[in-house]
Amino acid sequence: MHICVVGLGKIGLPLAVQFAAKGHRVTGADIAPAVVAAVTAGRPPFPREARLDELLAETVAAGRLHATTDTVAATAAADAVVIVVPLLTDADGRPDFALLDAATDAVAAGLRPGTLISYETTLPVGTVRGRFARRLEAGSGLTAGRDFALVFSPERVRTGRVFADLRRYPKLVGGIDEESTRRGVEFYRAVLDFDPRPDLPRGNGVWPLSGAEAAEFAKLAETTYRDVNIALVNQFARLADRVGVDxxxxxxxxxxxxxxxxxxxxxxxxxxxxxxxxxxxxxxxxxxxxxxxxxxxxxxxxxxxxxxxxxxxxxxxxxxxxxxxxxxxxxxxxxxxxxxxxxxxxxxxxxxxxxxxxxxxxxxxxxxxxxxxxxxxxxxxxxxxxxxxxxxxxxxxxxxxxxxxxxxxxxxxxxxxxxxxxxxxxxxxxxx
CATH class of the missing domain: 3.40.50.720 (NAD(P)-binding Rossmann-like Domain)
Known part of the structure; x- marks a missing residue:
């Protein structure tokens, strides 16, 4: 496959390298010229991501990974587009979609029939179907689900150990329709590797969910659980300090x-x-x-x-x-x-x-x-x-x-x- 990864940050770049290491042709698109220059030189633009230095150098040298600031052209040449652009929030938690909207518009401008689009950025429930499908359709003249496949597949990795986490945790995929989900599952099975996880009832490969909304919900639920859990033990810590218990x-x-x-x-x-x-x-x-x-x-x-x-x-x-x-x-x-x-x-x-x-x-x-x-x-x-x-x-x-x-x-x-x-x-x- 020819794959375009939009956003070469601390998640997007390791993803692009992972796809290229599996033998696919990958173009990484980013709006920052300095990031594109570093990737083109085979040099990570950020430190301490395990295995990134060697794998980036190898895939660039082999000609399987390129970088560009031209997202439109990279999309036009791709069979699949993976979008990993940050979603910012203000102090009150209101999402600022400006960066993702701009990336979506650029993808829409280069979108051609038959392409698979996957959003990996964590999003509020309903965003892929309610916001980005419409934006992609408006910018391309194509219809989501009929002319191109659209899925949400949240990143579930931790910076510093992205490649290990990609192998360990199930890849969740939910599309806007059954065919999109099928295409998304097929794609991720072709670009990822998984270590055996006998402790999981469904293994740890690609897990299809009932739809994009379920996948969006799953990512929000698992991270919100961690915040609530930490808050609980932070409350416990205050009592422990008062009563003299470790x-x-x-x-x-x-x-x-x-x-x-x-x-x-x-x-x-x-x-x-x-x-x-x-x-x-x-x-x-x-x-x-x-x-x-x-x-x-x-x-x-x-x-x-x-x-x-x-x-x-x-x-x-x-x-x-x-x-x-x-x-x-x-x-x-x-x-x-x-x-x-x-x-x-x-x-x-x-x-x-x-x-x-x-x-x-x-x-x-x-x-x-x-x-x-x-x-x-x-x-x-x-x-x-x-x-x-x-x-x-x-x-x-x-x-x-x-x-x-x-x-x-x-x-x-x-x-x-x-x-x-x-x-x-x-x-x-x-x-x-």
């Missing part, structure tokens, strides 16, 4: 039987997915009080953590505090909805003099993000915001003068912090 012990005890799957508390919920997709769910279902309460509870954790720090250190006015980690998650150079922003804001509101350090970012990059870079001067307190693997080996010897460590991710080794008060969320405020 919540980690409680969670391990609860999860020893199969009906409990409690997640772990953390200083923030960040990234493109978990803090965003519940808002998309609420856009469909504004009366979902549990979902709304969970989102609000998770948004309050950075301020709660600052309160713990002040309780251990005393008033923060004028105190030098270093925040370790700008990324929303360890090992990933990405600050989308990162907890670093509300954390720094809460620290500064309490009067602290804040500096941010991250092994993946230069001081200049941090400043460009609006974050105060760490100036290297001794701090009296540290706050671990991201669970970068580099932090596991840190200790008191690396930060002379530090009195309190608030480990918001439980990534540090207690044995390395002798003489420093180490606090973890849900640790009962004990010295651990």
């Amino acid at each position: 919540l980690a012990e409680v969670i391990d005890a609860c999860n020893s039987q199969p009906y409990s799957h409690l997640h772990r508390p953390g200083i923030a919920v960040g990234g493109h997915c978990i803090p965003v997709y519940p808002r998309l769910y609420l856009w469909n279902d504004p009366e979902a009080t549990v979902v709304r309460a969970a989102r609000e509870a998770n948004e309050q954790v950075p301020a709660y953590a600052v309160g713990l720090l002040a309780g251990a250190l005393g008033p923060l006015d004028g105190a030098a505090v270093t925040v370790l980690g700008a990324s929303y998650r360890g090992g990933v150079k990405e600050t989308a909805v990162s907890g670093v922003f509300p954390l720094v804001e809460a620290l500064q509101a309490a009067g602290a003099v804040v500096g941010v350090s991250d092994p993946l970012y230069t001081p200049e990059e941090l400043a460009a993000l609006g974050l105060p870079p760490d100036d290297g001067k001794p701090a009296v307190a540290l706050v671990v915001q991201a669970d970068h693997p580099e932090y596991r080996d840190l200790g008191a010897v690396d930060f002379p003068g530090v009195q309190v460590l608030l480990d918001g991710r439980r990534v540090t080794d207690p044995a390395r912090w002798e003489g420093v008060r180490r606090i973890v969320l849900g640790g009962g405020n004990a010295l651990r």
Whole structure:
């Protein structure tokens, strides 16, 4: 097949490489010339995606993967088009379809009869049929379901391990009609590989669903569940701190039987997915009080953590505090909805003099993000915001003068912090 992947970001580019590695001819389309130039050179435009460096270089060198800014032309030459363009939301969770609409219009302008189109971007329920099918029809003069197949197949991978996740998790596919679903299933079976999963009743290959709406709902439901679960354990952490119990012990005890799957508390919920997709769910279902309460509870954790720090250190006015980690998650150079922003804001509101350090970012990059870079001067307190693997080996010897460590991710080794008060969320405020 000749495949066009629209959007060469942290999901789209690994997808394009995966398709090309299976022997298909792939054109990646992106509106950013710098991204296209990097891909053309066989060089990943972002770091730390396992296997991407080698596979990208191989598929580009073999002539199976090309990149372009011309989405119209790439679509016109394709048998299948996969769209992985971000859907942004405002502070109230209202989706901003501008980028996806523009990508859809470009695809429509190059669309020819017989093409399969698959949206992988997470969307509110009803978007593929109610918005994009109409837009594709208006821009192409073709009819969805009759002249071209249209499906929704949500990405279900995690940055940093995309290729492994593509093999492990079932690929959900739902079309606007039965023929579209059949075409979508056929396509993904031809471009993906799967490791055996005997624990799943239907295996872990391509799972056809009853329609695009079911597939859209499934992605929103699974990510919203995670947000609600995390909010619950973050609430548990507050009680654990009040009553002097280590919540980690409680969670391990609860999860020893199969009906409990409690997640772990953390200083923030960040990234493109978990803090965003519940808002998309609420856009469909504004009366979902549990979902709304969970989102609000998770948004309050950075301020709660600052309160713990002040309780251990005393008033923060004028105190030098270093925040370790700008990324929303360890090992990933990405600050989308990162907890670093509300954390720094809460620290500064309490009067602290804040500096941010991250092994993946230069001081200049941090400043460009609006974050105060760490100036290297001794701090009296540290706050671990991201669970970068580099932090596991840190200790008191690396930060002379530090009195309190608030480990918001439980990534540090207690044995390395002798003489420093180490606090973890849900640790009962004990010295651990």
